[in-house]
Amino acid sequence: MTTFLTDADVRSAFTWADAIAALRTAHAAPPDESRFPPRGMARGEGLWLRTLSGVPADGAPMGAKLIAASLRHRRASYLIPLFDQETTELLALLDGHSITGFRTAATSALAADLLAQEGPLRVGVIGSGFEARMHVRALAAIRPLVSVTVFSPNPASRTRFTGQLSDLDVRLETADSAPAAVEGADVVLCAARSRDERPTLRQAPPGATVISVGSTLPEQRELGVEVIERASSIVADVPDEVAHDTGDLLAAKEAGVDFAGKLVALADVVAGRAPGRPAHDPDAVVVYKSVGSAAQDLAVAAMCVRRAAELSLGTELPVTLSPVAK
Template sequence: MTLFLTDADVRAAFDWADAIAALRSAYAAPPDEARFPPRTMARGDGLWLRTLSGVPGEGGPMGAKLIAASLRHRRASYLIPLFDQESVELTALLDGHSITGFRTAATSALAADLLAPAGPLRVAVIGSGFEAQNHVRALAAIRALSSVTVFSPNPASRTRFTQELADLGMPLNTAESPQAAVDGADLVICAARSRDEQPTLRQVPAGATVVSIGSTLPEQRELATEVIARAQVIVADMVDEVIHDTGDMIAAEKAGVDFAGNVVSLADIVSGRANGRPADPDAIVLYKSVGSATQDLAVAAMCVRRAAELTLGTKLPVTISPVSK
């Protein structure tokens, strides 16, 4: 039977610690680019359909995430089908909306745990929405946070951010500018692009780790070129896409910043094939993410497992039957 999980089912089944553990296992698997090809984007008149697909090497379900979006109407739908690797049966269909936010934040937390200095972290967050809040919750599941300071252009949004995260029981502060937010921070989370696609983060303190998730397409900007130029190590979840398909890196390359030799994959960091933070305590380390099927499938499979344990979801009365070929 095929199990269908609504967005509410996904939220009820989700667990930060389990998600981070699933991602750690997925990224520690031996590298095989054929298993996770680059995402594809079909574009129409104000429409696009993005596909991320993968066949996990550790035997978990294979599948894809489909994102259908209408730019004119500012609407999007997310669908994740999962197939058993042995029987190729359709085992689950999931609303992928919350999984997208959960997997991004959980992967960032995994990267930050490996890249940020040891000990409690002073966190700055640029952005106050769904992704920004998820990142704080994900980080709190894996590291001690001594403080969190948020900047958003809207004061009401900053206040709402602190109210939504009050249950974490940690100091939550607001700042009136990005620079005021990042002063003294060990870890900077960039989770909001400016609407005019001008960089929202222009300076970071020495020794900081920066997590950037808001620039995933060539037309999008989040980080100033000088931030990228200062980074001694740039960790990417999808190296080629981060380098060639994100507006931040495209702008840095056009400005003459030679960063190619500093880029390593997140998989190499997780598996221990490469080192993350340099010995220099003042080094800037950047983790830049565009999202990947590795993340979607690991977190989706975890949600399906927990949903079965918690008797969540709906078993469909019909399904798609495999055929002989």
Template sequence: MSDIRQSDALPSTLFLSDADVAALAEWPSAVSALADAYAKQTSDAMVPPRSMARGDGIWLRSLTAISPAGGHMGSKLIAASPRARRASYLISLFDQQTMGLAALIDGNRVTGLRTAATATLAIDVLAARRPLRVAVIGSGFEARGALDCLKAMRTLESVHVFSPNPLSRERFAQSFAGTLDVLPADTPQSAVSGADVVICAARSRDESPVLRGAWLASGATVVSLGSTLPEQREVDEETIARAACVVADVPDEVAHDTGDGIAATRAGLTLDAKLVSLAALVSGETTPRRLETDIVLYKSVGSALQDVVIAEMLFALAKARGYGTPLPASIVPVAK
């Protein structure tokens, strides 16, 4: 290894705090950045499987990706202690040409941003081009983000929300007061009845499905965000059986590493035959519906590509608007 260092031409590393991310977050920019990335060619090698190191009550997860659009590659690190109920999120961006560390970003909000924006991208491609009747099952952070992003991108005719806690669904509805009329529903079935789009971002305490396929109207678009692990359930087997197509951000994980995918396989459903990637959908390589009455399911487990693309968007906005703190020192690439 040479000891020649390339420090003179490299800009300083920009640090974006959680407050910077909050100030810069924009739903249209996030959806547009993801649409651009998913329309471009990527390979499995560019977005490898996540890894996790485990200790005594602690873990460190790593997600890495090379962006096909914005000129960076990066990682999201999640350090967590479930016992202490604490976690930290750090995203790094490296310039693909210079290998310089372009940015370090507090990733606390990024998971929510990328989950909601990717869901909205899928809905925008899948759902009919008309004012949408929306049902939301769940009243937490992910449900709120998904609906907030969707209303920024599409016209919504009506919105109904169900949560098993009446106070939670009332608070959820009130949080949109003045910008969107959200009606609390007494049952999930009544919320879903007649909906064009059903957003699921919740799980029951016993991990039984919160959405039943029998409730769905013909032509519905279903989004499942809340079950990403083998022990978690959100939609039932009939939902997957009725779906003409299952769109996934990470198809292999959705099929084999989520409780919903595992249950579908155990029920004898040939999930792989109807599974397509989000990239294939956005790039126009696949036609998810043959008939207007076809039901389509988008199921998300989250991807490092989404994290890196949203980080690139935030970095570009920060440079354009003067946000962030240039670090006084950084790592320097070496000649090899």
């Protein structure tokens, strides 16, 4: 039978520790475009349908994430089907809404643990929405946090953000500007869309690790050209897409910034095939740039399905797909 997990089921089954462990395993394998091809994007007038698909090398369930979005109505739906690699049986269907936020934040936490300087972290946050909150929780799962300072244009949103994280054992503060929020930060988190697509971060503090998750399309901007030029390395979950499909890197290229020699795959850093932060430069700025990948979605989705079975969560559907001979 096929198990269906609602968004509530996913939230109940999810844990940061299990997700980060699953993502560490998933990213340890060398990048393989035959197993995880570039994402597909179908566009209509005010609409797009994005597909991320993959076949994990370790035999874990293969599958895809489908995202249907209406720009006019500012709404999106997420669906993740998982298939058994041996039988092609449809094992599970998941509402992928929270998976997206969870896997993005958990992957960023994995990257931050590898790239940030050792010790407790001071975090500066630009953005106060779901992604920003999930990232702070993910970071708190891998390192002690000294402080979290948030900026967003709406003061009420900043106050709501600190209230929603009040259960964490960390000093929560608000700032009236993005530069004030990130001043002295060890980790700078950029998780807010700029309304007019101008960069939200122009300068990074010396020694900071910058996490950029809010600009994944050519028309989106988040990091100023100055940040890309200043970075000693740019670690990317999907290097080719980050280099050619994100507004931040496209703008840097147009401005004449040569970043090709400092673009590194997160998988290579996780597996120890490439360094992340320079060992002898405490002022080095390192950027982690994320567009998201099927490897992340499938690793976290499969983890949630396993945990849901242990916790007796989810609904067994009365019908399922029957594999056919080919």
